[in-house]
Amino acid sequence: xxxxxxxxxxxxxxxxxxxxxxxxxxxxxxxxxxxxxxxxxxxxxxxxxxxxxxxxxxxxxxxxxxxxxxxxxxxxxxxxxxxxxxxxxxxxxxxxxxxxxxxxxxxxxxxxxxxxxxxxxxxxxxxxxxxxxxxxxxxxxxxxxxxxxxxxxxxxxxxxxxxxxxxxxxxxxxxxxxxxxxxxxxxxxxxxxxxxxxxxxxxxx
Amino acid sequence: xxxxxxxxxxxxxxxxxxxxxxxxxxxxxxxxxxxxxxxxxxxxxxxxxxxxxxxxxxxxxxxxxxxxxxxxxxxxxxxxxxxxxxxxxxxxxxxxxxxxxxxxxxxxxxxxxxxxxxxxxxxxxxxxxxxxxxxxxxxxxxxxxxxxxxxxxxxxxxxxxxxxxxxxxxxxxxxxxxxxxxxxxxxxxxxxxxxxxxxxxxxxx
Numbered sequence: 163x164x165x166x167x168x169x170x171x172x173x174x175x176x177x178x179x180x181x182x183x184x185x186x187x188x189x190x191x192x193x194x195x196x197x198x199x200x201x202x203x204x205x206x207x208x209x210x211x212x213x214x215x216x217x218x219x220x221x222x223x224x225x226x227x228x229x230x231x232x233x234x235x236x237x238x239x240x241x242x243x244x245x246x247x248x249x250x251x252x253x254x255x256x257x258x259x260x261x262x263x264x265x266x267x268x269x270x271x272x273x274x275x276x277x278x279x280x281x282x283x284x285x286x287x288x289x290x291x292x293x294x295x296x297x298x299x300x301x302x303x304x305x306x307x308x309x310x311x312x313x314x315x316x317x318x319x320x321x322x323x324x325x326x327x328x329x330x331x332x333x334x335x336x337x338x339x340x341x342x343x344x345x346x347x348x349x350x351x352x353x354x355x356x357x358x359x360x361x362x363x364x365x366x367x
Numbered sequence: 368x369x370x371x372x373x374x375x376x377x378x379x380x381x382x383x384x385x386x387x388x389x390x391x392x393x394x395x396x397x398x399x400x401x402x403x404x405x406x407x408x409x410x411x412x413x414x415x416x417x418x419x420x421x422x423x424x425x426x427x428x429x430x431x432x433x434x435x436x437x438x439x440x441x442x443x444x445x446x447x448x449x450x451x452x453x454x455x456x457x458x459x460x461x462x463x464x465x466x467x468x469x470x471x472x473x474x475x476x477x478x479x480x481x482x483x484x485x486x487x488x489x490x491x492x493x494x495x496x497x498x499x500x501x502x503x504x505x506x507x508x509x510x511x512x513x514x515x516x517x518x519x520x521x522x523x524x525x526x527x528x529x530x531x532x533x534x535x536x537x538x539x540x541x542x543x544x545x546x547x548x549x550x551x552x553x554x555x556x557x558x559x560x561x562x563x564x565x566x567x568x569x570x571x572x
Contacts, residue, residue: 335540
C-alpha cells in the first residue's frame with residue numbers, strides 16, 4: 163500500500179521536499195477543504211513551484227494518499243508498541259487511552275482527519291485507502307484480544323468484531339467532540355473512557 | 368436559533384419549496400462537498416431557478432444552517448420521547464440504541480453529517496450552530512441522568528460531563544465506522560454497544 167512517488171537522485175533531500183509538500187497540503191486542506199484547495203495554493207504554501215511539486219506527487223490525490231499512509235504508519239507503530247510490551251494487556255491498552263485522547267482531540271489533526279473521512283464518502287480511491295488502513299488496525303486489535311495473552315479468547319468472532327467496532331467508534335468519535343464542544347474537558351474524559359473501554363476489553367457478565 | 372428565512376404569502380407552499388431546496392442541496396453537498404457545490408448546481412438539482420431559490424434562502428450558508436436546524440429538531444424530539452416515557456430510564460435509553468445505530472450508519476445521513484462537521488472546522492457560523500445544537504443535547508441528557516428518576520444523581524458534575532461526552536463520542540463515532548468498514552455488521556454492533564453504554568449509565572463500581 164505504498165503511494166506512487168517518483169524516484170530521485172538524493173533520497174534524503176527528496177524525502178524532505180515530500181514532507182514539505184505534505185505539511186503545506188495538510189494546512190491547505192484544513193483551511194479550504196480538499197475540494198477547495200488547489201495545487202496553486204499548495205504550491206504557494208509550500209514555497210515551491212507547482213512544477214517542482216509534480217516531481218514528487220503526480221496529483222492532489224497522490225498527496226492525500228501519502229498523508230493517509232503516514233497516519234496509518236503512526237497507528238501501526240502504536241500497535242507494535244502494545245504487542246511488544248510484556249505487561250498485562252488490559253492495563254497496557256487502558257494506559258494507552260491518555261495518549262489516544264490527546265491525539266484525537268488535537269485541533270490540527272482533527273480537522274484534517276474529518277476532511278479525509280468526509281472526502282472518503284465521495285472519493286473511492288481515498289475511501290479504499292482509509293478502509294485498508296482500518297482493516298489492518300482491526301486485525302491487529304483482534305490479534306491482541308484473542309491472542310495468547312488476550313482477555314477475550316472465549317468470545318465469538320461476531321462479539322469480538324462488535325467490541326472492536328465500538329472501541330474504534332468511541333476513540334474515533336473523540337474527533338467530533340472537540341468540534342461540537344469547544345469547552346471539552348479533555349482530561350476529564352478519561353473518568354468515563356477508561357471504564358467504558360474496560361467493559362469492552364473484559365468478558366461480559 | 369431559527370435560520371433567517373423570508374416570509375411568503377402561502378406558508379405551506381413556501382415550506383414545500385424550502386424542503387425541495389434543502390433536499391437538493393443535501394444531495395449536492397454529499398456529492399461534491401460544501402465548497403464544491405455551487406448555487407447553480409443546487410438550482411439544477413432542485414429544478415428551480417437560482418433566483419427562485421434566493422426567495423427562500425439568502426445564501427448557501429442559510430441552506431446548510433436550515434439543514435443543521437432540521438437535524439437538531441429531530442434529535443430534540445428524540446429526547447422528548449425519552450423524557451415523556453414513564454418506564455425505567457436506563458432501559459429506555461438502552462432500547463433507544465437500536466434506532467441510534469440505524470440513524471448513524473445510514474449512508475445518506477452519514478455523508479452529510481461528516482460534511483457538516485468537516486465544514487464546521489473551517490466555517491465559524493456553522494461551527495456555532497453545531498455547537499448550540501450539541502450543548503442543548505448534552506443539557507437534555509444531563510437532566511435525564513441526574514433528574515428525579517435519573518441513575519446518576521450521586522455523580523459529580525465532572526463525571527457526568529465525561530460520561531455524556533463518551534456516550535456522544537461512541538454514538539457519533541458510528542458515523543465514521545461505515546466509511547471505514549463497508550462490511551460493518553450493523554446489528555452485531557449492539558452486542559458491544561449495549562454493555563458499553565450501560566457502563567456509562569450506571570454508577571461506576
